[in-house]
Amino acid sequence: GAVVSQHPSWVICKSGTSVKIECRSLDFQATTMFWYRQFPKQSLMLMATSNEGSKATYEQGVEKDKFLINHASLTLSTLTVTSAHPEDSSFYICSARDLPGGRYNEQFFGPGTRLTVL
Amino acid sequence: GQNIDQPTEMTATEGAIVQINCTYQTSGFNGLFWYQQHAGEAPTFLSYNVLDGLEEKGRFSSFLSRSKGYSYLLLKELQMKDSASYLCAVRDDMRFGAGTRLTVKP
Numbered sequence: 001g002a003v004v005s006q007h008p009s010w011v012i013c014k015s016g017t018s019v020k021i022e023c024r025s026l027d028f029q030a031t032t033m034f035w036y037r038q039f040p041k042q043s044l045m046l047m048a049t050s051n052e053g054s055k056a057t058y059e060q061g062v063e064k065d066k067f068l069i070n071h072a073s074l075t076l077s078t079l080t081v082t083s084a085h086p087e088d089s090s091f092y093i094c095s096a097r098d099l100p101g102g103r104y105n106e107q108f109f110g111p112g113t114r115l116t117v118l
Numbered sequence: 119g120q121n122i123d124q125p126t127e128m129t130a131t132e133g134a135i136v137q138i139n140c141t142y143q144t145s146g147f148n149g150l151f152w153y154q155q156h157a158g159e160a161p162t163f164l165s166y167n168v169l170d171g172l173e174e175k176g177r178f179s180s181f182l183s184r185s186k187g188y189s190y191l192l193l194k195e196l197q198m199k200d201s202a203s204y205l206c207a208v209r210d211d212m213r214f215g216a217g218t219r220l221t222v223k224p
Contacts, residue, residue, distance in 0.1 A: 036214075043205065043216045043217045044205065044217075045214075046211075046214070049212075093160050093161075095212065105149070106163045106166055107151055107207075107209065109160040109162070109163075111160050112159070
């Protein structure tokens with residue numbers, strides 16, 4: 001099946017620093033990628049929908065200036081958590097789907113990035 | 119937008135059959151996904167239904183009724199490793215509900 005990778009898989013940073021998380025589709029092209037956040041024992045919360053070549057669509061309550069999303073190519077989307085604080089500590093997961101008419105109907109998830117802000 | 123509704127928790131016995139329901143309300147519909155998620159891991163794809171009816175894939179089957187806004191995931195011959203959260207999402211916007219935490223007991 002298709003593979004979606006994320007980097008890094010885990011990161012520890014100091015409060016006030018920025019962290020960039022990469023999401024790559026490895027064997028298909030994705031015009032749309034999704035970014036989620038998940039706190040312990042809770043479900044996935046959609047943060048934003050990332051569209052290649054255009055601005056991301058953020059969910060209500062998600063600060064676009066704090067969570068910067070860039071989807072510059074059909075295989076790469078990045079999420080930057082700016083001026084991270086301890087409350088931003090969470091599991092961040094991306095998801096991607098193939099182009100319309102592509103090989104895959106499924107929506108694939110990356111392995112996730114565990115962010116800990118000290 | 120959309121709403122997804124699933125039971126929060128279910129318990130079943132090893133070897134049994136369990137049905138996890140999902141109801142949805144959506145302004146658009148281009149299919150529904152089911153995922154399995156073990157604690158601390160990313161979700162893994164189980165099924166994708168776009169037409170009404172039952173799709174069978176080994177021990178797991180998924181059913182869809184578009185007119186009723188309803189789907190279910192059927193797990194047969196339950197194994198201990200099936201203890202996990204099960205999540206459904208409509209393809210159009212990929213928002214998840216709370217998910218169903220399934221516990222399989224010996």
